[in-house]
Amino acid sequence: MGRLHTFSQADFERFGQLYDIEFRFPAIQGDTGSDDRIVARGEIAEYSLASGFRFTFSSLQVLQAYESVSSGHAPLLVLVVLDGTVELTLGSVEHVLSPGNAVSMQLHPDYPLRAHQPEQEHLQIVALAFDPRGATLGHVSSSLQDLTILPRVPLRQWSVPHPFEELLRTHARLTMTVAQKSLVLEGLALQLAGLGLAGDEHESPDAPVVPVQQRQRLELVRQHLEFTPDHDHTLKDLAQMAAMSPSGLRAKFRAMYGVPVFDYLRKCRLRLAKHYLEQGFSVEQSANRVGYTHATNFSTAFRREFGFSPRQRAANHKK
Template sequence: MPPTPCQRYCGDDFSAYGRRFGIAYRFARQGRLPVVQGRVEEFALRPGMRLTHSDVEVLQHYASSSLQSAALLVLVVLEGCVTLQVGGSERHLRAGMAMSTRLAGSAHALHASQAPGQRLRTLMLGLEHAAALPQLALSAGASAPSIWRLPEHLVGSLEHALDDHWQPGAQRLLLEGLALQLLAHVQPAMPPHPLEQPGVSPGEQARLEAVRQRLLQQPMEAHRLEDLARLAAMSPSSLRSKFRHAFGQSVFDCLRQRRLTLAREYLAQGLSVQQTAQRCGYRHASNFTTAFRRHFGVSPRRLAHTLA
């Protein structure tokens, strides 16, 4: 997928990318319906080392399986949540976390899935073979994925390097240096239980997921923090902090993102701005227009005209 300021990617685009890099994709809906919207950039940092930056709105659920071999694969989540299938268990990679693993073909495929209604910003750093960076002394074969938290200073440096103001050559050099820093922080394989997010127990995680699903499935409702806290069996303040800890965004940022993602779909279907605002839970079209423009950088009326 070539880099672009903002573009819609459908299943065919993902399939073409998958053929290049040995990734099998599965989508909730087939055909030419868009899967994500945003930008995807690829950087060839040095022979055998590739970095892919994605900043997209997830429009429909999709899953992937990495089928090719790789000496090392590092996935960094800057915003949003990626669900991983690791040894038959489901794990969640959230903002500020990274996963590192070695791949050994389809017999040891890494499975991932992305939920709709979220902004997802990720970095994927791949080393095709151990000779690409001999200093790491990578051994052959598959390795259990290790999930770990990035140092805050490295997160800030990555965010800065991904700003739009850099010249391409300077940005590539900066990203290569940061990629080497990232590799220096790669952790050894860990047993399964540390993959859970620190500070959130498995039971709390399940209740937080129930809250998130309520927001995603009923975005038109006038949700109150107190009601959602009762659903999570937590105090409102605990829900605030633990929800952000678990999913990388606040409760109401999650709701707003879901509403606006649906709004874009309704506008594409031909609904008016007023109808779209009401269906998405906005009492006043003016509030909806303000939120939509702030989120997408364009008014809903102009976007509807573009999609017509």
């Protein structure tokens, strides 16, 4: 893709083929000649660093709203919005990012990341992906190797410190040699990765001390439920994932997160159903998509969770 130029749907599709991203343009999909339609104007710059980090700096005027579905793999992915708005969905998790917001996660083919970029005058995004296979340093430092064995990082939203946000905004205007710029970007990548790594914000405040390995396996189960709420989950399968007995998983999950494991799954399913209702699916379709065979049971659970019926939610969203 180019710099300070116009981008067509075909340009986006070529970029997507490189990184396992599917781009969709709902307003023009299927139109004759849509591949050549100009959908954005601005600048996109990519930097592949010796450490295995890859920066993508995008500054665009979005002329046609588009969606992207990322199904590749990266031990760590950090997205920062400097200007504009981006809507992200991963399973039952939804985030609307505005300037100064960021998300971090592990990108995995089992959990496609969906993003929606509405038409807007200025969308400025910084994406940082880490892939040790791209490292050319001869060896990856131990701190970076740790990223490859982390439990799956949840889709975590956080605020970028203002001084660091300014550094990201001004990087392109810095006058320096290629070697100098590589060093500066390596430093920015390490700082952004450090800021992006998730803490234990999902734990219950009264959670007992649990060995690190068990905490990581419990977090893997929690994220698996959150990212795939529409799948069939059994206690036996989840216990195997956690390398625990079923009774041990029940007790430790509740101790760590303050809620029984299948209550957590129910909440995830209802959040995902709420998203489907907002997209225009019917109550019955939304119920079926998240694993409810009876719309009546779904409606009861939905009202108990949110305080209003799914039909009310669908009707309000159409207004």
